[in-house]
Amino acid sequence: MPKVVVIGAGIVGTSLADELTARGWTDVTVVDRGPLFATGGSTSHAPGLVFQTNPSKTMTAFAKYTVEKFNALDHPDGWAFNPVGGLEVATTPERLADLHRKAGWAQSWGIEGHLLTPAECVRLHPLIDPGRILGGFHTPADGLAKALRAAEAQARRAEARGATLRPHTEVLGILDNGHRVTGVRTADGVIDADVVVCAAGFWGAQFAKEVGLVLPLVPMAHQYARTGQIPDLVGRNTELTEAGLPILRHQDQDLYFREHVDRLGIGSYSHKPMPVDMTTLLADTAGEPMPSMMPFTEEDFAPAWRAAAELLPALGDSKVEEAFNGIFSFTPDGFSIMGEHRELPGFWVAEAVWVTHSAGVARATAEWIVDGAPSVDTHECDLYRFEDIARSPEFVMQTSSQAFVEVYDVVHPHQYRTALRGLRTSPFHGRQAALGAYFYEGGGWERPAWYESNAALAQRLFEDGLAVPDRDEWATRFWSPISIAEAHWTRAHVAMFDMTPLTRYEVSGPGAAAFLQQMTTNNVDKSVGSVTYTLLLDETGGIRSDLTVARLAPDTFQVGANSPMDFDWLSRRRPADVTLRDITGGTCCLGVWGPDARDVIAPLCPDDVSNDGFRYFRAMHTYLGAIPVTMMRVSYVGELGWEIYASAEYGCALWDLISAAGEPFGIVPAGRIAFNSLRIEKGYRSWGTDMTAEHRPAAAGLDFAVRMSKDTDFVGKAALQQAPDPDKVLRSIVFDDPAAVVLGKEPVSVAGRCVGYVTSAGFSTTIGRTIAYAWLPATVTVGDVVTVAYRGATYRAVVHAEPVVDPEMSRIKR
Numbered sequence: 001m002p003k004v005v006v007i008g009a010g011i012v013g014t015s016l017a018d019e020l021t022a023r024g025w026t027d028v029t030v031v032d033r034g035p036l037f038a039t040g041g042s043t044s045h046a047p048g049l050v051f052q053t054n055p056s057k058t059m060t061a062f063a064k065y066t067v068e069k070f071n072a073l074d075h076p077d078g079w080a081f082n083p084v085g086g087l088e089v090a091t092t093p094e095r096l097a098d099l100h101r102k103a104g105w106a107q108s109w110g111i112e113g114h115l116l117t118p119a120e121c122v123r124l125h126p127l128i129d130p131g132r133i134l135g136g137f138h139t140p141a142d143g144l145a146k147a148l149r150a151a152e153a154q155a156r157r158a159e160a161r162g163a164t165l166r167p168h169t170e171v172l173g174i175l176d177n178g179h180r181v182t183g184v185r186t187a188d189g190v191i192d193a194d195v196v197v198c199a200a201g202f203w204g205a206q207f208a209k210e211v212g213l214v215l216p217l218v219p220m221a222h223q224y225a226r227t228g229q230i231p232d233l234v235g236r237n238t239e240l241t242e243a244g245l246p247i248l249r250h251q252d253q254d255l256y257f258r259e260h261v262d263r264l265g266i267g268s269y270s271h272k273p274m275p276v277d278m279t280t281l282l283a284d285t286a287g288e289p290m291p292s293m294m295p296f297t298e299e300d301f302a303p304a305w306r307a308a309a310e311l312l313p314a315l316g317d318s319k320v321e322e323a324f325n326g327i328f329s330f331t332p333d334g335f336s337i338m339g340e341h342r343e344l345p346g347f348w349v350a351e352a353v354w355v356t357h358s359a360g361v362a363r364a365t366a367e368w369i370v371d372g373a374p375s376v377d378t379h380e381c382d383l384y385r386f387e388d389i390a391r392s393p394e395f396v397m398q399t400s401s402q403a404f405v406e407v408y409d410v411v412h413p414h415q416y417r418t419a420l421r422g423l424r425t426s427p428f429h430g431r432q433a434a435l436g437a438y439f440y441e442g443g444g445w446e447r448p449a450w451y452e453s454n455a456a457l458a459q460r461l462f463e464d465g466l467a468v469p470d471r472d473e474w475a476t477r478f479w480s481p482i483s484i485a486e487a488h489w490t491r492a493h494v495a496m497f498d499m500t501p502l503t504r505y506e507v508s509g510p511g512a513a514a515f516l517q518q519m520t521t522n523n524v525d526k527s528v529g530s531v532t533y534t535l536l537l538d539e540t541g542g543i544r545s546d547l548t549v550a551r552l553a554p555d556t557f558q559v560g561a562n563s564p565m566d567f568d569w570l571s572r573r574r575p576a577d578v579t580l581r582d583i584t585g586g587t588c589c590l591g592v593w594g595p596d597a598r599d600v601i602a603p604l605c606p607d608d609v610s611n612d613g614f615r616y617f618r619a620m621h622t623y624l625g626a627i628p629v630t631m632m633r634v635s636y637v638g639e640l641g642w643e644i645y646a647s648a649e650y651g652c653a654l655w656d657l658i659s660a661a662g663e664p665f666g667i668v669p670a671g672r673i674a675f676n677s678l679r680i681e682k683g684y685r686s687w688g689t690d691m692t693a694e695h696r697p698a699a700a701g702l703d704f705a706v707r708m709s710k711d712t713d714f715v716g717k718a719a720l721q722q723a724p725d726p727d728k729v730l731r732s733i734v735f736d737d738p739a740a741v742v743l744g745k746e747p748v749s750v751a752g753r754c755v756g757y758v759t760s761a762g763f764s765t766t767i768g769r770t771i772a773y774a775w776l777p778a779t780v781t782v783g784d785v786v787t788v789a790y791r792g793a794t795y796r797a798v799v800h801a802e803p804v805v806d807p808e809m810s811r812i813k814r
């Protein structure tokens with residue numbers, strides 16, 4: 001049986017010991033520098049508020065499991081979970097509207113929740129001044145975790161199954177044999193291990209660094225205070241129950257509250273980010289009860305106290321009695337960090353995890369270690385989700401600080417960070433900026449969302465009758481009606497799209513074809529010049545990614561991928577006779593699509609680009625003017641045309657060449673919003689949003705990309721052979737009301753019952769309605785009526801046959 005060492009006996013380490021031993025891996029040693037179970041880590045003082053609802057389905061699932069698990073734990077001192085419920089109040093109209101959005105997430109992810117009037121809020125939480133609030137959102141299953149009891153109960157259960165707990169044992173180093181991890185070195189000697197899991201909380205980045213791994217997390221201080229006795233609370237709770245009122249969030253002032261018998265605990269994020277310098281941590285925390293507590297900085301708390309007393313007037317006569325600046329981890333995107341070190345197999349991390357998500361993260365990590373894959377989609381938390389730049393200390397610090405500031409903000413789905421923009425720009429960037437591009441950010445890249453230079457064209461089209469339904473204020477943020485004109489113009493004439501940020505790899509070497517055959521579902525071992533749409537599956541048949549694979553030479557393939565996780569997945573499995581290279585940065589890509597695309601390109605190209613001369617899903621190395629290019633006749637927007645790749649130094653010249661050649665046809669640059677709505681019309685999925693590792697190809701409507709009959713035993717094939725018919729499938733739905741807009745994650749109901757959720761959506765200029773993808777029960781079929789809740793409105797939609805636009809492929813294959 002494999003030997004496991006878990007570093008850290010906080011809520012994560014103990015939960016992991018429980019989950020591993022429950023799966024039969026009982027040779028587990030949990031080591032902690034501190035005493036058990038108040039080790040001195042973040043868990044030791046966590047006030048334990050558990051609000052389950054999160055924009056992320058996965059994080060919500062992690063929290064839901066934590067609540068279920070903690071509710072069922074036994075501890076001699078009392079409850080490990082007290083389901084007092086959760087209440088979030090709004091003091092601004094914007095927050096009130098956002099609580100509707102939150103209620104939507106709760107419904108989508110299966111958390112009971114109710115929107116309340118101010119009077120109803122006060123009935124639940126009588127300390128609230130009803131005159132201060134506009135409404136609230138109540139989630140009855142939320143509550144308080146007693147983190148130390150939960151840690152102890154889980155650790156004892158693991159111990160009963162054979163695990164060993166070693167307090168007062170500091171890990172001084174990680175040992176390996178040059179290939180994989182072999183153990184840890186402690187002050188008392190070496191502990192051998194086949195698997196070492198770093199669950200060392202905000203100290204984890206130090207271990208990781210020692211083994212050559214960058215964990216993008218920043219330990220930050222966050223203020224927590226307890227008041228003196230509050231007369232209104234006296235007699236409400238016993239020492240045992242501690243709390244009876246719902247845990248409370250006042251997010252407009254970055255505050256949260258819980259009861260401690262007859263006192264209130266107040267947590268505040270309203271202060272400036274306070275990153276902790278790990279090199280001076282010991283000195284900085286010397287006079288404090290534990291090394292995760294910094295001295296309280298009273299002046300930072302003053303505004304929080306005033307805001308708290310405004311919401312809860314009962315605080316007026318009270319004051320802060322105990323307080324500290326507690327330390328825990330922040331990450332650039334707010335998600336946890338999970339996975340195995342690629343260069344040091346056997347070294348795993350489970351880091352930047354709240355108490356709220358702890359059991360869920362632990363279960364997924366245990367499944368991953370024991371079974372090879374977690375049962376929920378963990379891509380948002382994947383250790384290898386970060387682009388290179390996102391590992392630089394500067395990036396980690398700035399973005400994590402922004403994440404701290406925004407932790408309770410109303411964040412729009414298209415609101416991109418402002419810190420450190422402009423890091424990755426395509427060679428077209430100068431031209432785009434001059435054309436008034438509005439840039440979104442993705443993977444560090446600047447990506448035009450629309451171009452102000454198309455405003456006049458848009459105006460003309462609208463006057464000629466192109467419909468642009470009015471949108472609500474929320475949906476118009478980070479959006480422009482110009483995008484509708486760009487999409488329309490692509491279908492009517494021709495447009496150019498910057499595809500440079502599309503991740504691409506060169507896979508080469510004598511083993512390249514066999515490798516890709518083994519890794520992906522479709523047959524890619526075809527003639528030179530072939531392009532194949534294919535899937536990466538995990539061992540359970542879940543979709544890890546969807547790729548295009550172009551065979552540029554017998555032993556050279558260009559792979560169009562989705563994220564750094566694809567590179568990681570392929571790297572781990574790459575045999576010695578295959579070279580894998582990320583060529584995204586050194587190259588650029590321009591998509592030229594629309595009915596006039598051939599007329600733009602043909603005069604520039606020495607080769608035959610006719611429908612027969614350059615067939616659909618073929619690739620060719622050629623020239624456009626003087627510029628060497630690789631062209632692929634592929635179109636994510638579903639139009640005639642090509643992706644044109646060139647070495648980056650030609651980019652600007654390529655842009656100018658196509659712009660000039662396209663001028664007689666009225667070519668326009670078009671942005672991401674148009675791109676997105678066009679691909680949704682055409683039925684193309686976006687990995688990570690529409691489908692993830694939780695879904696198999698049949699459910700996602702991608703069976704056509706799986707070649708079960710090919711000779712190679714590709715990854716995931718065996719699982720697909722056993723797979724039952726899917727009970728949930730991805731569908732396109734079309735809204736009745738032309739003005740209906742959704743942005744993603746909204747709950748979908750049939751006959752008043754929530755049965756699924758929206759993944760992505762876009763306004764279709766072709767049919768003048770918004771089209772959305774939604775996961776729905778397989779029993780809901782084409783023609784069925786559904787309703788979608790969007791920030792307080794309810795829209796009717798109908799399940800549509802796919803794709804909504806051009807099912808005959810006549811637009812592409814001409």
Ligand code: FAD
Binds near residue numbers: 201224292329
């Ligand atoms: P820890 O509990 O820090 O455990 C890590 C362990 O690793 C420690 O015990 C440490 O001693 C050990 N360790 C480190 N280095 C070594 C070494 N070299 N050798 C041996 N052992 C080592 N979360 C919520 O969900 N809800 C809340 O309401 C909430 N409120 C919070 C309020 C405050 C003020 C703070 C600071 C945090 C709060 N959190 C909350 C966050 C939560 O406390 C943490 O995210 C969580 O406890 C982290 O658990 P962990 O097991 O990863 O880390």
Ligand code: THG
Binds near residue numbers: 502559617634636
């Ligand atoms: N271009 C390239 N690579 C990519 C993408 C891209 N890789 C990642 C991502 N996008 C992959 N997604 C898709 C989705 C659909 C298609 C291409 C890439 C597509 N599908 C055809 C269809 O379904 O009709 C496939 C037809 C066929 O298999 O013959 O075109 O945008 N380079």
